[in-house]
Amino acid sequence: MNGLPIDLHLAWESLPALFDGLKMTAILTALPLLFGLALAFPIGFARMSDRRWLAFLAEAFVTFFRGAPLLILLYLVYYGLGQIEALRKGPFWILFGSPFGCAIVALSFNHAAYMVEVLRGSLLAVPHGIVEASEALGISRRNVFIWVKMPLAIRYGLKAYQNEVVSFIKGTAIVSVVTITDLTAVANSIFEQTYDPFTPILCAAAFYWAFVNLVRIGFDLWGRWLNRHNAEDVAADAVAPGRGPSLRPASDLKQVTP
Amino acid sequence: MIVQAADTAETGGPAIAITGLVKHYGNHRALNGIDLDIRRGEKVVICGPSGSGKSTLIRCINALERHDGGSIVVNGIKLTADEGAVQDIRQEVGMVFQHFNLFPHLTALENCMLAPRLNRGLAKARAEKLAMHYLERVHLADHARKYPARLSGGQQQRVAIARALCMEPRILLFDEPTSALDPEMVKEVLGVMEELAASGVTMICVTHEMGFARRVADRCVFMDHGEIVEDGEAETFFQAPESGRLRDFLARILR
Ligand SMILES: Nc1ncnc2c1ncn2[C@@H]1O[C@H](COP(=O)(O)OP(=O)(O)OP(=O)(O)O)[C@@H](O)[C@H]1O
Numbered sequence: 347m348n349g350l351p352i353d354l355h356l357a358w359e360s361l362p363a364l365f366d367g368l369k370m371t372a373i374l375t376a377l378p379l380l381f382g383l384a385l386a387f388p389i390g391f392a393r394m395s396d397r398r399w400l401a402f403l404a405e406a407f408v409t410f411f412r413g414a415p416l417l418i419l420l421y422l423v424y425y426g427l428g429q430i431e432a433l434r435k436g437p438f439w440i441l442f443g444s445p446f447g448c449a450i451v452a453l454s455f456n457h458a459a460y461m462v463e464v465l466r467g468s469l470l471a472v473p474h475g476i477v478e479a480s481e482a483l484g485i486s487r488r489n490v491f492i493w494v495k496m497p498l499a500i501r502y503g504l505k506a507y508q509n510e511v512v513s514f515i516k517g518t519a520i521v522s523v524v525t526i527t528d529l530t531a532v533a534n535s536i537f538e539q540t541y542d543p544f545t546p547i548l549c550a551a552a553f554y555w556a557f558v559n560l561v562r563i564g565f566d567l568w569g570r571w572l573n574r575h576n577a578e579d580v581a582a583d584a585v586a587p588g589r590g591p592s593l594r595p596a597s598d599l600k601q602v603t604p
Numbered sequence: 605m606i607v608q609a610a611d612t613a614e615t616g617g618p619a620i621a622i623t624g625l626v627k628h629y630g631n632h633r634a635l636n637g638i639d640l641d642i643r644r645g646e647k648v649v650i651c652g653p654s655g656s657g658k659s660t661l662i663r664c665i666n667a668l669e670r671h672d673g674g675s676i677v678v679n680g681i682k683l684t685a686d687e688g689a690v691q692d693i694r695q696e697v698g699m700v701f702q703h704f705n706l707f708p709h710l711t712a713l714e715n716c717m718l719a720p721r722l723n724r725g726l727a728k729a730r731a732e733k734l735a736m737h738y739l740e741r742v743h744l745a746d747h748a749r750k751y752p753a754r755l756s757g758g759q760q761q762r763v764a765i766a767r768a769l770c771m772e773p774r775i776l777l778f779d780e781p782t783s784a785l786d787p788e789m790v791k792e793v794l795g796v797m798e799e800l801a802a803s804g805v806t807m808i809c810v811t812h813e814m815g816f817a818r819r820v821a822d823r824c825v826f827m828d829h830g831e832i833v834e835d836g837e838a839e840t841f842f843q844a845p846e847s848g849r850l851r852d853f854l855a856r857i858l859r
């Protein structure tokens with residue numbers, strides 16, 4: 347043993363397994379991000395709907411899936427749904443029968459609930475006057491949404507979205523409890539085999555760090571490209587992350603800079 | 605000669621016919637029975653104290669606010685709750701706002717191109733030509749590729765005017781187009797508006813720029829408490845105001 351807490355030889359040996367784990371973590375990030383975003387739009391529209399019952403249902407969805415800890419959610423989907431006889435015999439069992447399917451479902455709903463609020467906050471931040479100007483030009487509601495509201499909302503909401511994605515990536519570590527071998531599970535199994543607590547965990551941390559930073563750099567480039575039209579636009583600062591209760595609480599902000 | 609008949613009907617009636625217009629905000633009666641006819645090509649200036657309903661009135665004309673009594677007919681199209689009628693009217697009516705309301709994520713040129721492309725399905729090249737034509741008219745051809753944040757207030761407002769012109773509306777509404785501008789920029793915007801006025805378009809302009817009103821307006825309308833108090837030729841309006849309220853108002857703003 348040298349002075350380092352890390353066993354370099356073990357670290358080197360573990361690399362392939364850790365990479366496989368990272369691959370699983372990446373998949374468990376990418377798919378729910380996709381499904382969650384797709385879900386967030388209809389639910390977000392419902393949330394902002396004038397129809398009270400629709401808005402109420404959407405709000406109930408958001409409250410439930412934001413309020414339930416991801417771990418509980420995962421247990422509910424993985425162990426709870428299996429108790430339902432009809433589901434076990436139905437076509438959806440392909441999804442709910444596997445830990446992977448359950449993890450994707452739980453993570454997607456969790457992400458969707460957060461994204462509904464990000465989306466809503468960003469859309470509400472679009473200055474009303476600009477929307478009116480579009481309407482006065484005779485642009486249809488649909489086109490106003492596609493060409494004016496969304497492009498601006500993306501700019502205003504990008505920081506909040508980035509925060510959500512970054513904390514989401516870290517949140518995926520929880521899937522190891524339902525026997526999925528993601529990055530955390532791989533590190534844990536190496537620890538159990540070698541009784542070296544530091545090497546695998548620190549290596550996994552480095553992998554997470556690299557992954558999160560890659561995502562952050564991606565967001566930075568995207569943001570810089572989107573905001574090429576100004577360095578000093580005031581409106582873009584209107585939705586600072588953590589703004590109001592609609593976006594994620596400020597306590598999550600620390601996670602932006604890992 | 606059906607075509608000709610339709611043509612006369614088109615050009616015959618008033619550009620805007622407003623009768624008994626009422627608009628409430630909750631319990632507050634913002635417009636209290638407005639009657640106003642505006643001829644084709646006429647330039648009308650609307651003035652009045654803050655809260656008198658000037659913005660509400662012109663915003664009702666293109667249905668940015670929905671009225672709840674009386675009628676509005678624009679170029680022969682009756683404004684109803686029907687989305688089709690609203691869209692038809694908005695194709696005829698352009699609007700310029702106090703705070704410009706340009707699309708911050710688009711260049712001056714793209715700001716002007718968006719509505720023609722979306723509403724009329726113009727190809728990019730044609731929309732660009734159209735946009736450049738109107739940017740030249742507001743003397744901003746050199747700034748076409750700039751984003752709004754890089755333009756001065758006066759330049760932004762002129763882009764907003766060009767953007768409205770690109771839909772080639774027959775009626776233009778202005779809601780205090782110069783009151784958010786620094787004094788040195790007011791002139792360039794009013795200058796562009798005066799040039800426009802010479803082109804034969806129908807203009808309704810809420811403004812307190814009385815010099816502009818004198819030079820350009822065929823008619824001035826004074827509003828107070830949601831009503832039209834005085835409505836007359838620009839000259840008599842300023843020289844011989846009939847009502848005490850208008851006299852007080854003019855004394856205050858001309859001071
Ligand atoms: N969206 C709204 N909700 C409630 N009240 C409103 C709304 N818009 C206008 N009002 C009220 O209606 C009245 C007329 O307002 P309006 O904006 O038309 O006045 P204005 O003559 O344009 O005034 P200003 O010179 O200050 O622009 C005011 O009393 C105003 O408070």
Ligand SMILES: [Mg+2]
Binds near residue numbers: 779
């Ligand atoms: Mg006003």
